[in-house]
Every structure is written in structure tokens, then in C-alpha cells.
Amino acid sequence: GAGVSQSPSNKVTEKGKDVELRCDPISGHTALYWYRQSLGQGLEFLIYFQGNSAPDKSGLPSDRFSAERTGGSVSTLTIQRTQQEDSAVYLCASSSGWGDTEAFFGQGTRLTVV
């Protein structure tokens, strides 16, 4: 596609429910990142996928968070048993290579846990 696409754009969920956030990277981009932006905060790295390599999950805040990337393209970030502190904007980005290439971001998914 023309850009990074994320869905849904907004999600309101009840505390304790599981949610799935989807990211469609730019076609041909091998690198995919998930970041989280909490209200009034900077961007926090969550997870990184590069080609067929094992993902870097070092930024995931707890074991309730997980992510997959199927076929080297679409990625899903799953949050289990959501808590109110999970409320944030979840941003996905992709780039064509390793860390020396430009990253392009999607519009984000605004998650609100009530």
C-alpha cells in the first residue's frame, strides 16, 4: 500500500478484555516496529521485527503483551487482560532495512481501557 495502515483507529475496551491491534506495513518493507505513546509522554519502543529474524521483544512492558508478524508482512499486537494503564496510542512503523533507513509511521490506534 501507499503507507503504513493501522486498524482500528480507535478502540474502547473494558478492563480485563483482550484486544488485537493490526498493522499493515509499506509493501516490501522488511522492518516493522511497534511503539506506544501515552498521554503527554514520549514514544516508547515495544517490539521490532526484521525479516525472518527473531523479533526484539525487549520493550514489551509485561507478559500480557505479545506480537506476531505473519508472512513477513502484517503484524498484530495483542494485549491480554487489559488494564487502564494500557490506555495509549499504539503506533506502528516500517522501514526498508536496518536502523539506517527512514521509518514511516501509521496513524496509530488509540486504545482506551475503561
Place this chain on the structure above:
Amino acid sequence: KQEVTQIPAALSVPEGENLVLNCSFTDSAIYNLQWFRQDPGKGLTSLLLIQSSQREQTSGRLNASLDKSSGRSTLYIAASQPGDSATYLCAVGMDSSYKLIFGSGTRLLVRP
């Protein structure tokens, strides 16, 4: 540990002014530095990418410079317009990692 700082946190200027946004980082072992724009409730739009071997990049009214040794970058916006109002974020990509480390941003308001 790399830390990225942006000053000022907020800036309000009248339309037409030239302005400079500052970004500093503590570890000079960077691959690149990228400037982004974020509009309220929106994602990030890439403005300029400077590789560690470069000194500056230009795009239209925007010019970004990089002084790797001193750990500084500036984003210069010429002839500012109300449409430039947004939050501007800088992020560094590290030699040892692919993660982007972000500053907390400068919130810019250009008054008509």
C-alpha cells in the same frame, strides 16, 4: 543509555518568523537522526532523515543540521505558517540498535 532532549517544550511565534527547534543526545554513536511532525490525534510524518555522515538535509522550508560530535541537531523552519503548527519530534537511530529513541517533542504554534 541514550537520552534525547528537545528544547523548548513549547513555542509560539507569529506567522512569517524563522525559527529553530533544538534536539540534543547524550551518546554520539548514532546511525542517523530523524525529524518527525505529529498533528494532534495523528501519527508521525517523517520530515527529514540525516545519516551520521551527513551535516544537513533540506526539504522546502525545512533544514535540519547534525553535529554528531557535540550531540546536537537543529530543525530550522523558514517563513513559518499557521499550517506548521504541530509537535515536532526528533529521534536517533543507534549504531548498536535499530530502535529509534525519541525526544519528548516541541509543541509549535504559529499564530496568524
